[in-house]
Amino acid sequence: MHKSSFANTFTFKIEPDEQGGATKTVTINRHNIAEPPDPGEKKKKAVSAHLLIGFDTEYQTIRDRENEYTVEPGAKNDLLSYQFSIKLFDKNNPGAHPEAEGIIIPEADNRLSTEEFIGFAIGSLIEKYPEIIVPTSIYLLGHFIRADLPAFSDFNEKARRTMSNIRGTFVTLKNAIPISFSVGEGEIAEFKVSIRDTILFSPGNAKSLAVIGDMLEFKKIQLGATPEEDKDIKQNMGKFRAERWPEFREYAIRDAQVCVRYAEKLITQSDGLFKSFKMPTTLTSFGTKLVLDGWKTANQDALGILGREKVKEKKFSQKLGYFITTTSTPYMEEVFYEEAFITETYHGGRNEQFLFGVADIGQWRDHDLSSAYTTAMSLIGLPDWRNLSNINSLDDIQPTDLTYVSVDFAFPEHVRFPTLPVRTSGGIIFPRKGHSKCAAPEVFLAMQLGAKLRFRRGVKVPFDSETQVFTDFIRTSIQNRSKYPNGSFDNLFWKEVGNSTYGKTAQGLRAKRVYNLNADDMESLPESKITQPYFASFITSYTRAVLGEILNSFSEAVQVFSVTTDGFLSNADDVEVERATSGPLFLSFAKALKELNPKKEPLEVKHAVHRPIGWRTRGSATLVPGVGDNGIVLQKGGIKTDVFNNTAEENSEIVRLFLNRKPDDKIRYKTGIGLKDMMRNDTDFVYRSVTKRLSMEFDWKRIPVGEKEVHFEFEGQRYSHLTFDTGPIETVAGFDHLRDAWEKYNKTEHHNLKTLSDFRDFDTFQITQKIPGDKASLYIRKKDGDLQRLKRDLCRAFQHQQAGFDMVRSKNKVTQGSFRDAMHDAGIPCKITDIENAKRKEFHPYQTPDTERVRQALETLKNDYFPELDIGLLLPEGAMDKIQKSPDPLAA
Structure with missing residues (x-):
């Protein structure tokens, strides 16, 4: 492979040596290049033609990196091929879009420069169409182009000077990359190259290039006859190239072709919507511009x-x-x-796991609010900012007001799912009591649920409800989407444009750091052109409130498994769902959605499974799937599996991890290195093996209730696992206590929650953390620590005649043997030596954990053996007063 001595002529190998090693030479001629714009013209002409160059590489990944923190400087993959699809896309000549494609086989350790690759692609198009006139505007396109751009020998230097980081991939923003070719004596042909990544234009559920190909009705090629064979081939592309070259070539080029066809669609959309024959940087930029243009119109x-x-x-x-x-x-x-x-009143979606472990077999359905955020946006009227005012009470708050408050609150005991968000270091929680800063919808709902509220402060923005500022944009998106078949490009385009625009109102409100290529440093993500905290707070509050109203309208018979952003998984039947969706908030939501899209149902079933399992927020899988493509619910909770796994394989692997986990289990998975590491270490997008401790335990955002062990079968094996429902956590302090206790419990050795015994051991430990005293809790054993402590304190009290034993022993002769026997009868293992050793230590009151079995043992001793025993001197101070009023949060 070499570049000829002429800067406009390129010769490269186009097939591997084992296939003959043929080369191809192409030339860029001056007469094939459009005249550059006249620098003397005051008004630049709009660009009406581009060269679209789809770009992709195939490579064999280097050996896994064992250390997740260290990246080997200069790490490179085994590069197998560069491939391209090039098309002249001319707005003024829609019937003729000449295109060509090709592949380059690099020599070992000899990579192409950007100019060489683009020059060869342009030359290939000219070779095919000798009379063609090519424009000087180029879009270099790839799907997750971050994995392919490092294949250019000059990538790092060009990236530093001309590229930006958008969502972890490379693009050019204001300034394109200049490249030039010498096309004659003293003549230079200059081109401007803009980098675009089609993954930034992919709908939320269509991030893979295969889905985009389906959307365009131009399918990505599957290499194997089965998913297993396809996966094996993709992991061994070097062997595939050597043994099945024609198929390798077709597969490799197809990816580049899909990128070009997708870019055509996007540029056409931009031109039709904005009279701008250009490709924006992201799909969300379409929505932002549509909103701003709509207001202007x-x-x-x-x-x-x-x-x-x-x-x-x-x-x-x-x-x-x-x-x-x-x-x-x-x-x-x-x-x-x-x-x-x-x-401070802006919070994200409500995400909670309500059931830990294995759910009952039944019909579990995943319901989603249709177009939740866009419907909430449509309710925002034209604000009268100049008359913004402070309010003095919660009187007359309505669910669609632009009102924002700070309140202290307490929900009644019967409310299963409190609805006022509280921000903590461990994320958003919804305690029964506390202090919340939130917007009107959730305050309205809290009052409907009977919560006691103490007003602190509030802000109200008057608005014109007849002038809804986002409705025209949202209605246009919905109407345009409905014109096209489900799954088509236009259908998914308009769905994503509508749904993604909410996020732009919240961009930059919470600190988020991103890597700046040019400065080689981290910086804060800036606000968008439509960032507005008042809007973002209302939209999220309204969505959480509608969900909260539904959850609290279910009867006690309904189990809610989890809630995630705009949906929930439950075993509610149609009768329960109908009753739960008759409240004022849901009815206002349904009415607003109907005005936007009369054909849309406000609540949709997305998945139906027979038995889910769950462990923490956004951590759930399916033990017994439902029927069809929507029969698996899977949220991996940060766990990564093989990148080639399909959904069913991922689900099975994660279920196995959960059921077979051990305290010190670690998981090992492949992950691509980050953009910052790529730049700083001048590496390819290489995979490394990361090893981390498996974390699949409960997150303590709610209180366990009704813990039990459930027996079941999975993949032909019998299992049992701890399972519990949950109730609201009482306060933020209670949440902090449990999280802190769990951290301390695992400090010296790790623990699982897989059995009732596991649960009770932690229950005992967390209770001991509440016992007053400088070092009292440090000496509690993690296994049966409550009974061990009770034995110690009873033996000391017996020996020193404390806690009522002075009266016991003054009335009757109690030998060490009879005391031991009484202890055994109460369920407290005890030996004579335990009683004798107790003479050496003083008795200190209030040091025994207040657990269920401690109380049962004490009641047995008092009722059957020692009526004078003063239980109150053993349990923590005040425990006797609280036993009936407020049972321990982890007690069975």
Whole structure:
């Protein structure tokens, strides 16, 4: 492989040596290149034609890296091929889009530069169409292009100067990459190359190139006859190239072709919507621009809607030596003063696991609120920011108000799912009591549920409900989507444009750090053009409130397995669902959705399974699947499996991990290194093996209730596993206590929660953490620690005649043997030596854990043997008063 001595002529190998090693030479001629724009023209002409170059590489990954923190500098994959699909996409000549494709086989350790690859692609198109005139605007396209761009020898240097990091991949933003070819004596042909990654335009459920190919009706090629064979081939592409070259070539080029066809669609959409024959950087940018253009078309002030204003300011420029006028768009004064408070009322989706372990066999359905966030957006009326005011009470709050409050709250005991969010270091929780900063929908719901609320402060924004600022945009997205078949490009395009725009209202509100290629440093993710904390807070609050109303409308007979963002998994039948969806919040949601899309049902069933298992927030899988493609519920909870696994394989693997886990289990999986490591170490996108401790235990956001062991079968084997339902955690302090206790419990050795014994041991441990005293809890055993401590304290009290034993022993002669026998009868293992050794230590009151079996043992001793025994001196202070009023949160 070499570049010829002429900068416009390129010769490369186009088949491997075992297939003959043929080469191909192509040339870029001056007469084939469009005239550059006249630099003297004041107004630049709009670009009406681009070269679209789909780009992909095939490579064999190098050996796994064992250390997850260290990246070997300069690590490179075994590069097998570069492939391209190139097309002239001319707006003014829609009937003719010349295209060509090709493949380059690199020599070992000799990689192409960007210019060489693009020059060969352009030359191949010219070779096929000798009279073609090619434009100088180029889009270099790939799907997850982060894995392919490092194959260029000059990648790192170009990335530092010209590329940006968007969602962990490479793109160019304002400035394209300049490349040039010498096409004659003293003549240079200059091109501008823009990098685009089609993964940034992929709908949420269609991130793979295979799904995009299906969407375009241009299928990605499957290599094997079965999924297993396909996986094996992809893991051994070097062997596949050597043994099945024609199939390798076709498969490799197809990926590049899919990228080109997808780019055509996106540029056509951009031109049709915005009269801009360009490819944006992301799919969400379509939505943002549509919103802003819609406001402009309706003669609405975009800055005014967002609570901003234009401010001009004169500043002296040291560089220029004179004053310049700058323009900024800060929040209006009234909006700015409350911005920090409103941002505190913004929380994400509600995500909780309500059942730990194995659910009962039955019909478990995953219901989702249809278009939840977009429907909530449609309710936002035109704000009157100038009349924003502070309120003095919770009177007359309505669920669609732009009102934001700080309240203390306490929900009644019968409320199964409290609905006011509280932010903690462990994420959002929904305790029974506490303090919350939130928006009107959840305050309205809390009052409907009978919560006691103490108002602290509040802000209200008046609005014009007749002028809903997002409705036209959302309705347009829905109407356009409904014109096309499900799964088609246009259908999924409009679905994603509508659904993703909510996120732009919240962008930059919570600190998120991203890697800046040019500065080689981390920086905060900036706000979007439509970031607005008041809107983001209302949208998320309304969605959580609608879900909360449904959950609390179910009868006690319904088990809710989990809730995730805009949906929930439960065993509720149609009668229960109908009753639960008759509340005012859901009815307002259904009405708003019907106005947007009359054909859409407000609550949809996404999955139906027969037996789920769960362990923590966003951690669940399916033990007994349902029927069809939607018969598996799977949320991996941060666990990664083989990248080539399909959903069924992933589900089975994760179920096995959960059922067979041991305290010190570790999982090992392959993961691609991060963009920052790639840049700093000048590496390819290499995989390394990461080993980490398996974490599949409960997250303590709720309190276990009714713990038991369940017996069942999976893959022909019998299992039993700890299972419990949950109730609300009482307070943030209770949550912090349990999380802290669990951390301490696992500090010196790790533990699972797989049996009742496992659960009771931790229950005892967490109770001991509440016992007052400097070091009292440090000496509690983790196995049967409650009974061991009870034995110790009873023996000391007996020997020193404390806790009522002075009266016991003054009335009757109690020998060490009879005391031992009484202890045994109460379920407390005890030896004579335990009683004798107790003489050496003083008795200290209030040091025995208040667990169920401790109380039962004490009651047996008091009722059957020692009526004068003072139980209150053994249990923590106040425990006797609380036993009936407030049972221990982890007690059975």
